[in-house]
Amino acid sequence: MKPLQIKGGRVIDPANEIDEARDVFVCDGKIAAAPSASDDEVEVIDARGKIVVPGLIDMHAHLREPGRSDQETIETGARCAARGGLTSVVCMPNTSPTADNTSTIAFIKQRAAAVGCVNVFPTGAITKGLKGEELAPIGSLKRAGVVAITDDGSCIQNNDLMRHAVEYAKMFELPVLDHCQDYNLTANGVAHEGYWSAALGLRGWPAVGENVIIARNILLAELTDWCIHCQHVSSARSVELIREAKQRGVRISAEAAPHHFTLTDEYLKNYDSNFKMNPPLLTAHDRDALLAGLADGTIDCIAGDHAPHCTHEKEVEFDMAPFGIIGLETELSLAMELARKKVLTLPQLVEKFTVNPARLLQLDKGTLSPGADADITIIDPEQQWTYDVGQSASKSRNSPFHGWELRGKAVMTIVDGKIVWRDE
Numbered sequence: 001m002k003p004l005q006i007k008g009g010r011v012i013d014p015a016n017e018i019d020e021a022r023d024v025f026v027c028d029g030k031i032a033a034a035p036s037a038s039d040d041e042v043e044v045i046d047a048r049g050k051i052v053v054p055g056l057i058d059m060h061a062h063l064r065e066p067g068r069s070d071q072e073t074i075e076t077g078a079r080c081a082a083r084g085g086l087t088s089v090v091c092m093p094n095t096s097p098t099a100d101n102t103s104t105i106a107f108i109k110q111r112a113a114a115v116g117c118v119n120v121f122p123t124g125a126i127t128k129g130l131k132g133e134e135l136a137p138i139g140s141l142k143r144a145g146v147v148a149i150t151d152d153g154s155c156i157q158n159n160d161l162m163r164h165a166v167e168y169a170k171m172f173e174l175p176v177l178d179h180c181q182d183y184n185l186t187a188n189g190v191a192h193e194g195y196w197s198a199a200l201g202l203r204g205w206p207a208v209g210e211n212v213i214i215a216r217n218i219l220l221a222e223l224t225d226w227c228i229h230c231q232h233v234s235s236a237r238s239v240e241l242i243r244e245a246k247q248r249g250v251r252i253s254a255e256a257a258p259h260h261f262t263l264t265d266e267y268l269k270n271y272d273s274n275f276k277m278n279p280p281l282l283t284a285h286d287r288d289a290l291l292a293g294l295a296d297g298t299i300d301c302i303a304g305d306h307a308p309h310c311t312h313e314k315e316v317e318f319d320m321a322p323f324g325i326i327g328l329e330t331e332l333s334l335a336m337e338l339a340r341k342k343v344l345t346l347p348q349l350v351e352k353f354t355v356n357p358a359r360l361l362q363l364d365k366g367t368l369s370p371g372a373d374a375d376i377t378i379i380d381p382e383q384q385w386t387y388d389v390g391q392s393a394s395k396s397r398n399s400p401f402h403g404w405e406l407r408g409k410a411v412m413t414i415v416d417g418k419i420v421w422r423d424e
């Protein structure tokens with residue numbers, strides 16, 4: 001592996017409060033402070049006009065393996081991530097078998113290592129089989145290498161069990177990630193309860209179904225003095241609750257997904273199931289609240305919630321279709337739009353993909369400090385491109401952004417000093 005010299009780019013490294021034109025050096029898979037001795041051996045990468053940032057981290061993806069390799073595999077998911085400029089992906093435990101045991105975690109790690117593309121960090125389930133009834137062996141999962149626990153896709157309804165889960169997680173210093181959904185309130189809803197669900201005759205899913213669990217998590221984080229991270233926060237009231245709790249010093253954090261800060265429930269009017277996700281798309285008011293929450297730091301991270309489903313599964317009546325969309329290849333471009341609209345500065349944007357998720361998950365990533373793993377993303381902020389889902393590296397095609405004209409794109413993704421994606 002040749003040493004690299006990435007020349008003339010605008011380097012944005014929020015962990016070190018750097019935003020300036022400079023070169024980045026890579027040697028032996030690590031960031032180096034200075035060029036390596038043997039100059040002619042170096043591969044020079046021209047980054048003029050580009051932005052050079054620490055490798056982006058997505059802390060919420062479904063890679064479907066083991067169990068549903070017809071939808072995605074660790075390999076295809078990792079290739080999608082690399083194309084999207086992500087060097088690290090945190091995968092959710094709702095596989096088959098569920099990642100509630102050490103051998104499934106070992107399998108995921110082994111597959112990811114064999115693929116050798118981006119870093120894949122597994123999470124473990126909080127409860128056995130994600131059933132919300134009995135705790136998974138959290139200590140063993142930690143020893144097996146999970147970076148957090150979550151029942152994502154499901155939500156523990158029993159507040160006492162959730163309290164114990166958080167207390168255990170604290171003992172093992174594991175962050176708890178929660179998919180916030182009260183089942184009684186959301187019942188069999190498929191679309192945000194409001195104007196469009198009524199107009200289209202779709203069963204409503206009230207935002208309070210998310211708000212109630214966010215409030216529960218704030219109270220439990222306070223009680224246990226441990227961190228609970230709220231996944232794919234979607235509604236305005238949730239943002240307010242988290243903002244107020246953070247002001248009191250509660251250890252609560254949050255992520256938002258590009259589809260929630262880009263789209264609204266008005267897009268449901270064609271009954272296209274590629275706009276059906278969990279939580280559902282909300283109103284423009286909610287979208288604007290997410291943007292405000294991203295801007296003021298209430299929302300710490302941007303995460304795609306990449307959720308592949310086969311075409312035959314999605315091509316059914318809206319009511320019957322599974323929730324979820326793919327996102328790894330489009331999330332950076334959709335996020336770049338926030339910088340263009342001046343919702344976020346570029347350093348703020350980069351922070352939400354790098355140092356913030358790294359800090360929440362205690363990952364040794366998200367920085368360009370000398371000695372750090374050479375995970376680097378090079379972005380062309382002006383490149384215009386059209387997303388063609390037919391060309392996706394994913395096994396699935398369920399993207400609402402097919403045909404969208406996007407601006408800003410990862411042109412090179414480097415993991416441990418190795419180029420894993422290069423835009424030709």
Ligand SMILES: [Zn+2]
Nearest residue numbers: 152153179231
């Ligand atoms: Zn979820």
